[in-house]
Amino acid sequence: MGEIRNFRSGNHDEPPPHGSMPRRLAAIIVGDIASYSRLMQADEEGTHVRVKRIERDLIQPSIVEHHGALVKTTGDGFIAIFDSPVEAVRCSIVIQQNLVGRNASLPKDSRIEYRIGVNLGDVIVEPDDIYGDGVNIATRIEGIAEPGQVYISGAIYEQIKHKVVCGYESLGDRKVKNITDPVRVYRVLPDADAVGRTRGRRENTLIFLLGVTLLVIASGVLWYLLAQPSGRVKEQAAAPTVAPVASPSPQPAPREAATQTPQPSPSLAAPSPSPAPAASASASSAPAPSASASSASAPSASTSSPAPSPSATPFREPEMIAIRGGSFAMGSNDDPTERPVHQVTVKPFSIGKYPVTVREWNECAAAKACGFTAIGKDDAPISNVSWTDAQQYAAWLARTTKKSYRLPSEAEWEYAARGGTQTKYWWGDKLQPGMAGCKDCGDLAVEQPAKVGSFKPNPFGLHDMGGGVDQWVEDCWRRTYQGAPGDGSAWSGGDCSSHVLRSGSWKNDSRYVRPSNRDGYDTNVRYPTHGFRVALSP
């Protein structure tokens, strides 16, 4: 802000405004919000507040930081000038990349995306505005930019091509409205992926070779398939909706027998044939086609097929423990985030005996309902999941079992973790070895996270409620319990860019193992110690 004022007052002081025109060469950034009218129509006040916030928090500081000056903001855009084209382009990239972050958690149609055009030109600088065809050209370039992109003119390109490390894609000479000469336009590609789209010949060769490799692998698989009893393959190809029920049963059966859960699951829809989960998911081994077929038609196929197929493999449902409802004092005075201690009444519910494991997760991944296939021991808790990932698993589990699986609320988690106690840890006020997996909780195995159930269960029979992996819960993150609900429901609403994590992980110290400990983390970001467990409404 300081520099902006300087720039403005500087122009007041130096040349008399009515004397010679203050001309200068400048890099001009013009930014403009795509589909502004639509956003305003949908939510006028909300959009206005958000745009102002972006201008205040992102655009103005970025400009100042790159030694530029904001000339003016219009309703849906801004104009800034820079002495240095390099700084101007960097500033534009920073703005665009930050907006990607801000937009990530929003639905597509409420995202605020800017088009940005940058041009180098001789401009007339006045205290509150700038004029000149350099500005007009920047505006035109901005007009042809795609939302979220930075387009630059040839003049800027010549200045920065060897100085800013990113890719540029030439869009050729463009004729722009009311400007006589065509303008050369380049698209800035700040990310490696996009650079890839305009890669050179050598990379193309490599890609070709990779393609050849894949072909070789694919033909190997094909040969393998053909060598199989051909009837089965044909059946799968011809009747994909029947296949998920019919074909996988002979294969997973022995595995399931070994890993049987006590949880009875009589009316299971089992569209997930789950071929050896840890194996590379892309290798199209025999059961894979049926897996994809089942996921493509999952809802319809699974509703119709389970009834006539008692032999359908019951897939592994997380083991659940029923918790009787009750009332308890939630929070503690050990940390500001855990205050104020407040009374909460929790309705009866069930919660996972263990955090969701790699094996359980990979069944969801095999059904193509979860984002990635995890590597790691089957009995290890799944980790490196975002809150959104955890929600996907819960949604898939609910869909597949037709039970109301979900993430626990924060209150439910703490109630379950305390196991009826009000002490610092569920086992008392003093640290004891063998109770939880944390940095200073006693001996830790070399391989972490340790498999689920490595430590003693709490009075409710739940393992790893504290230590092991951090566990996502349903609630939005807030820094204190001020205004928290008292009915045990999840506290959602508001700016929900982060959600609550409970339990602490094997990398944290014993303070984090306390059942009242809480922390927040970005909703869409994965971190290696973050996992979750599921809950079930009765």
Place this chain on the structure above:
Amino acid sequence: MQIIRCAALAMALALLPGVAYPQGKTAPKDTKLYFITPRDGQKVRGAFWVRFGLRNMGVTHAGDEYQNAGHHHLLVDVNDPIDPKEPIPQDKSHLHFGAGQTETQLELPPGTHTLQLVLGDAKHYPFEPPVVSDKITIRVRQPASAR
């Protein structure tokens, strides 16, 4: 024979990126990570804004493998050195900004505190060499409306 050799070559090529993938991503030499506010030695009262400055690299989402881009981590009162072989820890003194945030509002108990920024790559690992800011010291005063 020829075919097998071709296949082997292609296999090796396919596996190459996996093998050559380093944990510590390199950062441009002239990268500078710094605090826009507060400045070193500043006295603050109550909640205050911390703004992160980064020059010659971009800020992006955690998980995005863009070249020359990372996300911010703010270390509050951390004295342990940064381990380049491990992801930047996640706890109450290692604050993560994986959604690409470039500022945050902090509220710290009265007293002297240190702040330091560390840039992390897509998987939260520090860059090689680590992109870190100077460690600054701030003093948080008693709230004005002291009881």
